[in-house]
Amino acid sequence: MLPLQGDVTQVADAVSAVWVLTVSFLIFFMQPGFALLEAGQVRAKNAGNVVMKNMTDWSMGVIVFFLAGAGISTIAAALTASGTSLDIAGAFAYIDEPSGWVSWLFGAVFAMTAATIVSGAVAERMKFSAYVVYAVAMTAVIYPVIAGFAWGGGLLSADGFLGAAIGVGYKDFAGATVVHALGGIAGLTAAYVVGPRRGRYDSKGKAQPIPGHSVLFAVIGTLILAFGWYGFNVGTQGVLSDGQFMGEALGRVALNTTLAMGAGMLASSLVSYYIEGKPDPLFAANGLLAGLVAITGACAHVTWWGGILIGLIGGAQTPLVYRWVVDNLKIDDVCGVFAVHGSAGFIGTMLIPFFDVAGFSTAQLVMQVAGSVVIAGWTVLTTLVVMYALKYTIGVRVSDEEEELGLDLGEHGLATYPEFTADSGSSPITDG
């Protein structure tokens, strides 16, 4: 009998691994999604710089997260929960344990998603070298600490100091706040420190449009992201738990993800139609993403109509928050990452208790607000520290001349589209 039971266990482990690996690949594929989305929303002269930043935060980030981030996450959890003891060697034991490497990869693709969001906010003027340093801080410390707080049994979990005080753990199923809102508010903060692009505000402080070079690329990037998001959300749900098939849980996450992205796109389009008189494809795309962000933390917890409503709210707030950031905060968040990833993530996650299939709980609502405050506070604070440290050392911004010329030529010595843009013929383009 034993060998047979063993066989079933081995096969069950294999199923779970096929699932985790497949969705990890999908989540990795969000990297070209972000690259296209962001590149489409900047001018052609900065498109190469955007994708260089994206490639670098991934490439640097995975190594940093392997050698430091994943262990720091465990330490952050241990330091902020009762009943755990600090074990630094144990926190880094995964480095030499092949049996944990599939799980490490699953964690890493979430970390890199948080990191790459920032590049969209600071595009078209942030110095490449400063961005690289910030990306290291993000993947070594800023994100890992929050992941440890929320998912690693730390501060925000039921056994964490804050969770125990409030009496429940923080609910963010797949990272609406832990990943997306963290990235979104980090981007907002970094964009504030870097300052607006030249020409973004006129002499009276009124925002001037600086259209990106391809709405098509932005939309295709959006749909690539949506594809990867199925891995992000549905993949966070295991297929087996204690030997039981999790069919209903998988169905709930898949359905809510689908309905919320649809609702987010429709709501953002309608609001942009109301504001601008015409439905805007770029707000439609960003609304679809905001619907996904809003449901990311909630998808496992809420009813299907809750999923639609959360998606609608996530999408509807996108054009409004975007304009508020640009017009009132006067922060030049180029790709609107705060509206799409930040506010959508916080709002969607705070709405969970109202649509929870487990019923409304005041303690849960308090915890959702408290958790959001912790995540926002930590991220803003650490980002300010790193960004100001960079500002007063290597500098965070390219020169005015370089910004005018474009960061592709300035930072990388090439023209992204030497044949398509009028003035590129005279550019000192390099070999390649």
Place this chain on the structure above:
Amino acid sequence: MLPLQGDVTQVADAVSAVWVLTVSFLIFFMQPGFALLEAGQVRAKNAGNVVMKNMTDWSMGVIVFFLAGAGISTIAAALTASGTSLDIAGAFAYIDEPSGWVSWLFGAVFAMTAATIVSGAVAERMKFSAYVVYAVAMTAVIYPVIAGFAWGGGLLSADGFLGAAIGVGYKDFAGATVVHALGGIAGLTAAYVVGPRRGRYDSKGKAQPIPGHSVLFAVIGTLILAFGWYGFNVGTQGVLSDGQFMGEALGRVALNTTLAMGAGMLASSLVSYYIEGKPDPLFAANGLLAGLVAITGACAHVTWWGGILIGLIGGAQTPLVYRWVVDNLKIDDVCGVFAVHGSAGFIGTMLIPFFDVAGFSTAQLVMQVAGSVVIAGWTVLTTLVVMYALKYTIGVRVSDEEEELGLDLGEHGLATYPEFTADSGSSPITDG
């Protein structure tokens, strides 16, 4: 013993769910494939409108299909088969049954594929608002009824009124006709009602070329579609049936899909070479797709050499049918969706009995023709009703001025490529 047997069943269910979810994600990924394919085949001034239509039919469609379409499909089946009774509440019971939501998603991605095909036919002149209404009709009624007829145990199944009369059920494994030909002939019909683009025919009625703005995007979209199509075709085959591994069935579907897409690309290239004197990458791409469409219904049923032949025929007819539609029917089917999805789907599905591993059956051939007639008839009829209703109410076509200016500016107030197209500098582009 029982717990152990239970364990195996749970793991088996998990395997099937991993498969169904993975392929559903792949089929969703056909959305950016269609978006790029269609955008590449229209002029730059209409590319944003094309992708806006694609995002909208998906986003609106999933909500409509959840609240209406999937239930209407069940009702359509029940009304057209013997031994079933109408149970409206039961038809919509899935809305509150989480255990059925994974299956719902699998059905939804097929429905959205049918819906999105139409946008390619009516591109560059159909009004956005009218398109949205038509997309609702498609996802609520037009497609669901046919899915119920063919796959839900309705009219065309062995127990359906028509299937019982002929003595066999209709064979369309993964939707060559139920999804693709339905979308293709709907597109043809809608393009007929909308009328040709300005300048498509000269004063003598001779067709004039209107090249799309990027062959590269069309080809990349094609290859994205082919990737998703593996999910579409191979994913329709379950991996386990009554506890038995379906290795041979999976192999047949995977092989036939692969060979037919290759054969379709080669045949279409050769025919375009014969007609134009040079092999045309755009017809090559569309031939690859037509090979896929042609084998979609047949892949589980036919021999490998039948797969190659069906692919060859599907591809070879693409340039010929495209020219016939444009030159003889005088219908301006912009992306050739009838040749690629319509005729290829009908032909491939009617060819099944000739290459069936189960041997030739006259009754099956009769059923294949009858089923195709039902699908074509229903789709043309309902599309005409909806399109004419729209034509005589809100209108189906943008103004001549707007068509000249481009639908991106006209319908959405933006330029898709403000830096790449010569006249975009003076466009009243919006913020974003």
Place this chain on the structure above:
Amino acid sequence: MLPLQGDVTQVADAVSAVWVLTVSFLIFFMQPGFALLEAGQVRAKNAGNVVMKNMTDWSMGVIVFFLAGAGISTIAAALTASGTSLDIAGAFAYIDEPSGWVSWLFGAVFAMTAATIVSGAVAERMKFSAYVVYAVAMTAVIYPVIAGFAWGGGLLSADGFLGAAIGVGYKDFAGATVVHALGGIAGLTAAYVVGPRRGRYDSKGKAQPIPGHSVLFAVIGTLILAFGWYGFNVGTQGVLSDGQFMGEALGRVALNTTLAMGAGMLASSLVSYYIEGKPDPLFAANGLLAGLVAITGACAHVTWWGGILIGLIGGAQTPLVYRWVVDNLKIDDVCGVFAVHGSAGFIGTMLIPFFDVAGFSTAQLVMQVAGSVVIAGWTVLTTLVVMYALKYTIGVRVSDEEEELGLDLGEHGLATYPEFTADSGSSPITDG
């Protein structure tokens, strides 16, 4: 008892099939990755030709590999190993065995990867018809023989004549040399025979830059390739072996693949920064790919720090070898396929013994060198034979006029971007 044990086996087979099919689809998806990467690195006037070549080698290739290549691979193995007897009918038996078709597809997507690499080297001047013939030779004979030698139990395996002589089998886990270096050195050889593009070298023989038309497309193609590469490398590792879950092996392959791609990107960027004074996104992208190539053979064998080092070396050598090929060998390898796929693959595979978790083995190192020599020698020799045969019959190169005009117009009668490129307005573009 028996039925139950049978059930477990069936479910285990289903898990393995889900894995193999999913990764096969991912590897197929490398086709649009290569198409975008290569198209971005050529001028706009040749982009359509590049993707036409890519579509053709896939489409022609799968049919050739089904009808000939896979069987020839088995024959090549049987002829070069002891204890095997030549069985030509048996070698082609898979053609009528549906149970083997999933495995065939898994083999086919590797073969097509090797084939499509060549098009990047010979872009912008090789005749389409000659390319098609070469692609047939590649998928029928050149690649299949090496696959049979290394993976089919032939010459390089432990029982092969060479493996037996040296005492160990050749280690190339997922095809760093069998697939990539073979494609890379074939491309180099073919580019040598075709000769450099007009204007690539000035009158003094000094290389002149000919920038590709879109760095963005090249980078997005790179990230698509990286996504597919997870299928390529991790998918080569089975999830179950003799009923045991292979969790550690999967983890090792997934981790090493991830770390090496990151390291390759960083190292190539740093070297390009050292050479050019600025980090070059195109070398960054190609370095990421070279890191992947370098680890492809090693990922299952080496330690994690070995994975990082192999990735670093693979990336760092990319700009250096590229310049050496262009400046010293005077071979115009347009997309640098030798540096990215060739040298990176050979180096990474020869480094395996130094970082092998099984410990260093001199015999293994000898075998790694010997195997690389066999693969390089066979590929150069057969490529020279085919290319010179083509050169002295149908010709391998377009006319100077056609090269100047662009291969899109010359070979295919169309402009890829009729609206974006300055001179395309007057082009005799075709319908489509």
